[in-house]
Amino acid sequence: MKIELTETQKNILDFLIDQIKGKGIPPTLADVAKHFGYKNRATVQQHFQAIEKKGYIRKNPKLSRGIELTLEEKFFVPKPVLGEVAAGNPLTIYPDAIDTIELPTIARMPKDSFLLRVKGDSLKDAYIFSGDIVIVNPNLEPKNGQIVAAILDDAAVVKRFYKKKNEIELVSENPEYKPIIIDKKYASFKIVGLVIGVYRSMDKKAV
Amino acid sequence: MKIELTETQKNILDFLIDQIKGKGIPPTLADVAKHFGYKNRATVQQHFQAIEKKGYIRKNPKLSRGIELTLEEKFFVPKPVLGEVAAGNPLTIYPDAIDTIELPTIARMPKDSFLLRVKGDSLKDAYIFSGDIVIVNPNLEPKNGQIVAAILDDAAVVKRFYKKKNEIELVSENPEYKPIIIDKKYASFKIVGLVIGVYRSMDKKAV
DNA sequence: ACATTTACCATACAAATGTATGGTATTTTT
């Protein structure tokens, strides 16, 4: 349906999305021009025209900042650049560890965070279920008691984090599960990031 | 901390929030003037100045639509105008029915939806826990198998919806709970809306 | 080889936009 964008157009669209998601308000032509080092607004104008023609955006003519994304009727926009984005991502180091990873964009998500779609029920002791989306920030230092996403022994877990003297303890919400103690034995242990939120879409669950 | 707003200022701030949340982009002075029937942009300008002085908004000077809400550093903004806003809302019909309702605003939510913060564990059979946010769309017709928020007998429930010949059945996820059958006996039954999503913030849960 | 698309530049212009200033009437505070 949608026609392919060129590299430049993709970059501009990405910047557009970034601004809308991050700042909450679409940029002006001048904003975009400045960001890409264009000396001229008309350049951006023409790119927007091209992008609009390909169906990715809609313009409210004569309106300042009147650019809308056609993409999102929904909460989550499956990023078309998924493959490439994941490549630059901390997660790629463990591409197989987490069952299935999708990187949708959610509005107003902190810029440095990413989303993981949880598949499998291995995380349900943290009230997180298959199909849920966890919002993970890899740049936040987890404090004791916070929930982290971590990899150990090729499995992904979401648990409460406690740092002790010589070890790290990962505690489940569910008391049935015993805490996992991380010490030197675990060579393949890595904190992926701090889980700052969970989202679950009900849309498709109707069976 | 925050100084009280006047009635007019409150209305204008509400409209501002409405626009930012609903349309995704702040209105111009002219937009606001038009909406309130002011013949003059300067009137709005002055109201904004007053509202800014009281600390509710921030203005990026010289920037079109450069108004920001001071309110929201977070995902969810507990609406300070809750009472009044709720007044124009479908929910107000049952002001006491749902344990505690907060009407936070989330960016880029489908325009006609609203959020309910769930308090109390009465909804946990749908994997929804105290503190979670459910996203409810009152304008979508629930189909069989979808999750709805409903009011019956002064209690709010979130359950799977099934329409039968002469009755409506509300089924829990958890088989321990028996389905609720709605027939003519329930005078005070009302579907609030279709639950299209659940969000949970992990931020504050660190104990 | 020729046409089209892409990716920029420059200039010009009307409309939109934020802002400044001054004014009037009413309400609230002191």
Place this chain on the structure above:
DNA sequence: AAAAATACCATACATTTGTATGGTAAATGT
């Protein structure tokens, strides 16, 4: 009773902003 805040109006002005038009050079498609 006087001062301050509120709620509007009008006019004027400099920018910002979107848009239109025309041009150049390189890449791509046919």
